[in-house]
Structures are given as C-alpha cells and as structure tokens.
Amino acid sequence: MGKFQDQVAVITGAGQGAGKKLATRFYEEGAIVCLLDLNGANLEKVVEEVKPQKDRFVTYTVDVSNSSQVTAAIEDIGRKFGKINILINNAGVLHKGMIETSSDDHIQLMIGVNLMGPMYCTRAAVPYMKENGGNIINVASILATFPNTGSGAYGAAKAGMIILTRVWAAELAPYNIRVNCYAPGVLNTPMAEDVIKHRAESKLSQIPLRRFGETDDAFNLVSFFCSEEASYITGQTIGLDGGIWATQTPTAAWKL
Numbered sequence: 246m247g248k249f250q251d252q253v254a255v256i257t258g259a260g261q262g263a264g265k266k267l268a269t270r271f272y273e274e275g276a277i278v279c280l281l282d283l284n285g286a287n288l289e290k291v292v293e294e295v296k297p298q299k300d301r302f303v304t305y306t307v308d309v310s311n312s313s314q315v316t317a318a319i320e321d322i323g324r325k326f327g328k329i330n331i332l333i334n335n336a337g338v339l340h341k342g343m344i345e346t347s348s349d350d351h352i353q354l355m356i357g358v359n360l361m362g363p364m365y366c367t368r369a370a371v372p373y374m375k376e377n378g379g380n381i382i383n384v385a386s387i388l389a390t391f392p393n394t395g396s397g398a399y400g401a402a403k404a405g406m407i408i409l410t411r412v413w414a415a416e417l418a419p420y421n422i423r424v425n426c427y428a429p430g431v432l433n434t435p436m437a438e439d440v441i442k443h444r445a446e447s448k449l450s451q452i453p454l455r456r457f458g459e460t461d462d463a464f465n466l467v468s469f470f471c472s473e474e475a476s477y478i479t480g481q482t483i484g485l486d487g488g489i490w491a492t493q494t495p496t497a498a499w500k501l
C-alpha cells in the first residue's frame with residue numbers, strides 16, 4: 246500500500262526535471278498520475294523509462310498557457326477518474342530579458358506559462374477536488390523574492406504564485422483543499438544545467454548547506470505537504486534552497 250494509493254495526482258511540466266521525478270515518485274507510492282507537458286516526445290520517454298501500468302500513468306501534451314487545452318485535458322481526467330486529489334503546478338520556463346529590450350512574446354511567455362498556466366490548471370481542477378478535498382502545490386522561485394537583473398517577468402510571475410497560494414488557501418479551505426507552495430533556489434534539473442556546469446562555485450558560495458537541491462528534495466517536501474502530517478498547514482511558501490542568501494555571509498562558517 247503506497248502513501249498515495251489510488252489518489253489522482255495531476256502534475257504539469259512532468260516531461261523532465263522536477264516534474265518527471267514527482268510523477269515517478271507519486272506513481273511508485275500508488276497514485277494514479279496524470280502527466281501534462283508541452284513536450285510530448287519527453288512524455289513518451291518518461292513512459293518508456295518507467296514502464297508503468299497504463300491505466301495509472303496517463304500523459305497529455307498540453308501547453309499550460311493555453312486555457313482551452315488545459316480545460317480539455319483536465320476534463321478528460323475528471324471524466325476518466327471521477328476525482329482529482331492532488332494538483333502540482335510545476336511547469337515553468339525561464340528566459341532572461343531586461344525590460345528595455347523585452348519583446349511582447351517574451352513577456353507573454355513568462356507570464357503566460359508561469360502565472361496564467363497555474364491559474365488555468367487550478368480553475369479547471371477545483372471542481373474535481375471539492376468533494377473529497379485535496380492538495381494544490383504551487384512552485385515559486387528564489388527569484389520571486391530575491392531577483393536578478395533580467396529575471397523581472399519571471400520573478401513577477403513567481404511572486405504572483407506566492408500571492409495566489411494565499412488567496413486560494415482561503416478560497417478553497419471550505420472544501421478541505423489545502424494550497425501550499427515551495428520556492429526552489431537551484432535544483433539539479435535541465436533548467437539549472439548551465440548554472441551548475443559553469444557557475445557552480447559562485448552559486449555554492451551563496452548556499453549555507455553548500456549543495457544544490459535534488460529533485461528528491463522536491464518530492465520529500467511535496468509528499469509532506471500532501472500528507473495528513475501537514476493537515477493544519479495551508480497558504481504557505483517554503484524555501485527549498487539550502488538556505489540561499491540566509492545571511493550576508495551565507496557560507497562564512499565553512500572552513501574552506
């Protein structure tokens with residue numbers, strides 16, 4: 246009997262990185278997992294790797310910034326399984342752009358995928374969650390509260406996720422739907438490949454625990470949020486970041 250036996254979990258951005266790990270671990274814990282991603286070829290690769298029971302691992306090629314695609318996929322999930330217990334708004338994309346030279350396409354992509362996508366997914370999923378209660382997990386970023394130049398549109402979208410977490414927590418509490426969020430610093434996924442390959446030392450010097458986050462760290466936190474042990478926790482955003490920039494001297498205590 247898995248920890249999430251027969252619960253229906255919808256995970257966006259499940260074709261690679263943290264979303265792929267979350268999908269795999271929820272499946273191993275007995276959940277019926279619905280994987281949404283823009284990249285259909287990657288979804289097929291995940292299926293080849295996991296070799297799941299087909300009726301417990303269902304993929305949808307969906308652009309989360311496209312409201313009608315999202316609604317169609319979630320309604321199909323609702324029809325197939327009759328309920329959704331867990332929604333993880335994980336899909337995200339980060340391209341840098343300074344304000345003076347940001348194109349409309351850049352701004353729309355950053356806000357569309359990282360902020361509007363979770364709104365579309367949550368709006369579509371809630372009707373299937375209300376009867377049994379459940380958990381919505383949002384994903385912000387260290388850049389929501391401690392930004393870099395060039396990360397304005399992405400950081401603003403991710404800061405929006407912190408606000409939406411609080412608003413949805415209150416709006417959905419009467420249905421026993423809890424809403425929580427985590428804000429990664431640097432997670433070891435394709436999104437952070439460049440930083441980890443080319444700027445590891447300078448990044449590690451900002452992280453008190455002096456290691457990058459692993460996708461299992463994300464699963465461990467999400468698994469806690471979705472458990473009975475967290476039944477009095479809602480509306481919260483937790484840093485998943487090794488304590489990044491906790492102080493002005495984050496790694497001074499290390500004898501390097």
Ligand SMILES: NC(=O)c1ccc[n+]([C@@H]2O[C@H](COP(=O)([O-])OP(=O)(O)OC[C@H]3O[C@@H](n4cnc5c(N)ncnc54)[C@H](O)[C@@H]3O)[C@@H](O)[C@H]2O)c1
Pocket residue numbers: 257258259260261262263264281282283284287307308309310334335336337338339358384385386387428429430431432433434435436437
């Ligand atoms: N990796 C990090 O260091 C880091 C840091 C802070 C926040 N995050 C956040 O964590 C989450 C997971 O990111 P990751 O590191 O696994 O990134 P990743 O780039 O490895 O994976 C992101 C996934 O989202 C999918 N995706 C992108 N646009 C989409 C769209 N329009 N519709 C559907 N799917 C789409 C991609 O195809 C990909 O499979 C994201 O929300 C990201 O912003 C990551």
